[in-house]
Amino acid sequence: MRIGELARRTGISERALRYYEEQQLLRPERRRSGYREYAEGDVRTVRNIRTLLAAGLSTYTIAEVLPCMTDDGDALVPACPELTTVLSQDRDRLTTAIDDLLAARDILDAIIAAGRSETAQPASDPALTAAPAG
Amino acid sequence: MRIGELARRTGISERALRYYEEQQLLRPERRRSGYREYAEGDVRTVRNIRTLLAAGLSTYTIAEVLPCMTDDGDALVPACPELTTVLSQDRDRLTTAIDDLLAARDILDAIIAAGRSETAQPASDPALTAAPAG
DNA sequence: GTAGACATTCACGTTGACGTGAGAGTCCAC
DNA sequence: GTGGACTCTCACGTCAACGTGAATGTCTAC
Numbered sequence A, B: 001m002r003i004g005e006l007a008r009r010t011g012i013s014e015r016a017l018r019y020y021e022e023q024q025l026l027r028p029e030r031r032r033s034g035y036r037e038y039a040e041g042d043v044r045t046v047r048n049i050r051t052l053l054a055a056g057l058s059t060y061t062i063a064e065v066l067p068c069m070t071d072d073g074d075a076l077v078p079a080c081p082e083l084t085t086v087l088s089q090d091r092d093r094l095t096t097a098i099d100d101l102l103a104a105r106d107i108l109d110a111i112i113a114a115g116r117s118e119t120a121q122p123a124s125d126p127a128l129t130a131a132p133a134g
Numbered sequence C: 001g002t003a004g005a006c007a008t009t010c011a012c013g014t015t016g017a018c019g020t021g022a023g024a025g026t027c028c029a030c
Numbered sequence D: 001g002t003g004g005a006c007t008c009t010c011a012c013g014t015c016a017a018c019g020t021g022a023a024t025g026t027c028t029a030c
Helices: A001-010 A015-023 A041-054 A060-068 A081-118 B001-009 B014-023 B040-056 B058-067 B083-120
Strands: A069-071 A076-078 B069-073 B076-079
Touching: A001 A015, A001 A041, A001 B083, A015 A041, A041 A060, A041 A069, A041 A076, A041 B083, A060 A081, A060 B083, A076 A081, A076 B083, A081 B040, A081 B076, A081 B083, B001 B014, B001 B040, B014 B040, B014 B076, B040 B058, B040 B069, B058 B069, B076 B083
Parallel strands: none
Antiparallel strands: A069 A076, B069 B076
């Protein structure tokens, strides 16, 4: 099938599909005209790419792990044992990002809480404003 | 003080300090030579900016909320009540981002688990590894 | 009066997964 | 044979907080 049909069947833009090829996640055949010719299995491959993107992997990592994965129809299964190492590193990256955001939210919560207690109580020392005179 | 001293005293690069001015978070005076002249209070202002950046706020939002905050020496306190609304919206944004990353990690965990059960068991059980749709 | 530290304003580079035209060629039904 | 849908390859734009020169001007200690 050509790129338009694959785009319709997967819900992914043609631009994104060309980008996936550029990142070597897809390798469609070419007609003499230069048109891309996709195989039936590419529909599922695109879905798997989306799953891995949703899992927070970069296209670079996906290109690395995708050839070594099988798709039993229900779940994506890493076929090579060393893949688990790569995936675990990305899991750690995700955890770090999550922790950073949790810490950021804690800071924000403290500021919001300070504002609430401020409106409940009269101000203690409302001078010392280093804020720009907007 | 000039920009170099402020940079040393805050640990923030001169480039960043100029960027903060561009984003209207700082408004130093100017000497006749064009050199920026910072006030003592700007040291604390810069620290507050860093706190708000660490809280996940954009420079645009910080420019919005900074003039309406007081600094009691220990904590940053929103002085205007409507600020809490803005900050709560950013808190929601953070929560959404956190949830997205948690969902991503769940997907990754399912894939990793599928790999482990694949190497542990000779026969796969696809229904067992079915991830919740979403 | 001069070396050299310090400052200034541009302005492009970084990161990633695409969006969005521009200009041109290809395919197919009528 | 033609018109319109389809596809192609560039190639810049997006978002954000800066990094990193380049070319140039200012301040200050000696």
